[in-house]
Amino acid sequence: MNVAAKERMLPKLDHIYHQLLDAVDAGIHIVDHEGVSIVYNRKMSEIEDMDKVDVMHRKIMDIFMFAGEEESRLMQALRNGDVRKNAKQTYFNYKGQEITTINDTFPLRSEGGDIIGAVEIAKDITRLERLTxxxxxxxxxxxxxxxxxxxxxxxxxxxxxxxxxxxxxxxxxxxxxxxxxxxxxxxxxxxxxxxxxxxxxxxxxxxxxxxxxxxxxxxxxxxxxxxxxxxxxxxxxxxxxxxxxxxxxxxxxxxxxxxxxxxxxxxxxxxxxxxxxxxxxxxxxxxxxxxxxxxxxxxxxxxxxxxxxxxxxxxxxPLRKRKDDLPRLVEHFVAKYNHRFQLAVPGVSQGVMELFTEYDWPGNVRELEHMVEGAMNLISYDEEIDYSHLPPHVRHKFPLYATYSFTPPAPATGPVHGEKRPNRTLQSFMEEAERVYIEQILDQCEHNVTQAAKELGISRQSLQYRLKKYEIKKNI
Missing domain, CATH: 3.40.50.300 (P-loop containing nucleotide triphosphate hydrolases)
Known part of the structure; x- marks a missing residue:
């Protein structure tokens, strides 16, 4: 092969060489005589969680956290000609992440025997070392x-x-x-x-x-x-x-x-x-x-x-089969996070407790604890946990309990200017809001009880109970 042909082959060989390096299931890092990175393959990039561009053409002492050159096996091979086989090494990348590898490290020599660089071939044992x-x-x-x-x-x-x-x-x-x-x-x-x-x-x-x-x-x-x-x-x-x-x-x-x-x-x-x-x-x-x-x-x-x-x-x-324990569990978790968060939350509202008894609790007691903890991250110092403090997926499933979004019917005769509106108990307000909302959903579903129950996020039996309770007539 003449010189011109060899020169034409060089780019192809260089491309093949880099493909082979990246295909090897071992980290390979080579530095030149000044400690500057000239080869850094894909596997070594994965092991050390660093991009090639952050390593190539830079001195290794500038990109890894070593107390001194004596801690770097590559630098020991470069400066002293040290050869190490199957040796464990723990060090840190520039992000501060701990890396543990098993390395073969040795110098690269010229034909005359001079050290012209060093190479490290590494196997990653970071995870195994941490778990052990x-x-x-x-x-x-x-x-x-x-x-x-x-x-x-x-x-x-x-x-x-x-x-x-x-x-x-x-x-x-x-x-x-x-x-x-x-x-x-x-x-x-x-x-x-x-x-x-x-x-x-x-x-x-x-x-x-x-x-x-x-x-x-x-x-x-x-x-x-x-x-x-x-x-x-x-x-x-x-x-x-x-x-x-x-x-x-x-x-x-x-x-x-x-x-x-x-x-x-x-x-x-x-x-x-x-x-x-x-x-x-x-x-x-x-x-x-x-x-x-x-x-x-x-x-x-x-x-x-x-x-x-x-x-x-x-x-x-599961919790859905022992719902009698819900009040005790709620009381326990509220007390736990009152102490942890320095709050004075008295408990949950009656509406929330009723919602809890209808919810099926796929995550069981752990889900209940997380729900109480999440609510108490959103709450005032001595405020009761209500519907608005519950996670979105629960509110979405039980829209019936969102009483704050209802507009209950106004009283037949409004108060005279300067007079106080007659007081209503919270229970009375919630029941009226519940009745109004059920009637709205029934109308939307053309009085199909099964469909209405699905829209309300409750069982058909639960809806039937409420229809009877509020004397709501359904057109079948």
Whole structure:
């Protein structure tokens, strides 16, 4: 190939070279003899969360937060010819974000042996390092007891009674309940009521992490098990003698559920990368947020694990099935946020309490707490929570309660100038406004009760009750 042909090929080769660099699943960063970045591939940009334009043609000491050149592996390779293989490094980008990588760092030399640059090839372990560090921290003790569980409705009292009986043994417990029903509150209460109360209580949401991470967090690792792995006890070992709560157990993969089953049955675990088993004494409290039979039908929960966990089975009813507890719960949350926000809110209006009893509470007790907290962020110091303080999705579903938007019929004879209008009770005003609005909606729906109930956001039976209460005649 002649010189001219070679020169024509150079742009094509340069394009191919950059495509290959960006296709590699490893970060690559190359600096020249002055420490100026000349290669910075796509993967390294993702690892360090920085754009190429912020790095290319700039000195690395100007864009990364190092105390000095001695902390930068690239600069050590450039200045001293240091070579490092499979070495962990933690540093900060110019945004202050912590980055942890496993690096191969080495100098680039000319044919004469002079150092003309340095290269770093990196694998990202930032997330793994953070999660490992967080799981190794001392966990706070369980703080809830049965005395703090609010509810006196018959179905709820039965659940509390069954849970109290579970404190007498060390058997596994499966707690079933929709999101927001208080599954962890029950788990902590069982732990605190048992003989293990002085030992650790550790909880882990199994749906929050991928299997590759949750396995190492649960069972631990030995040094060298994989790149960057250190000697680290898992949650089973950390909870030894105490209780381990595994939330959303049905989110684990089938192979990991099988490994969990073996750990529960054999009372031993094996760290990732280890060759020996370690004995553990841990009580398992597991939770699922749907009927476990449905989870098994969908193959989300292994049958053998279900039967092993459900030695004791506790089913927490949703809030819509224990609405008798609403006044107590509301009173509790109002008092809680009065204390936290330094307010003196007396409670909720009668209209809001009636709305609460009609609402189906898909988010359960957690949703109720958030609704009260949100309302108290919008309220005056000693003002009662009313319809206007509720979130938009609730107001939209229950427009009937927006009494402030109604125009009740004016009195037949207005007051004489200088006279005071006769006082009306709030209850009287609300009932009149409710009657007027129902009549308006019925007229709009041509007296179709089913359609009117849908527009009002209430059940047909509830509307029938109001028609009878206000003696509203419907034309059918």
């Amino acid at each position: 560090r967080e799981s190794a921290r001392e966990k706070p003790d369980a703080k809830y007891t049965f005395d703090q569980i609010i509810g006196r409705s018959a179905p709820f009292l039965e659940v509390i009674d069954n849970a109290k009986r579970a404190t007498r043994t060390t058997s596994s417990v499966l707690i079933t309940g929709e999101t927001g029903t208080g599954k962890e509150l029950f788990a902590q209460s069982i732990h605190n009521g048992s003989e293990r109360s002085s030992k650790p209580f550790i909880s882990q949401n199994c749906a929050a992490l991928p299997d590759t991470l949750i396995e190492s967090i649960l069972f631990g690792t030995v040094k060298g098990a994989f790149t960057g792995a250190s000697e680290h006890p898992g949650l089973f070992e950390q909870a030894d003698g105490g209780t381990l709560m595994l939330d959303e157990i049905n989110s684990l993969s089938a192979p990991l559920q099988a490994k969990l089953l073996r750990a529960i049955q054999e009372k031993t675990i094996r760290r990732i990368g280890d060759t020996k088993d370690r004995s553990v004494d841990v009580r398992i409290l597991a939770t699922v947020n749907e009927d476990p039979l449905i989870s098994m039908d969908k193959n989300d929960l292994r049958e053998d694990l279900y039967y092993r966990l459900s030695v004791v089975s506790i089913v927490i009813p």
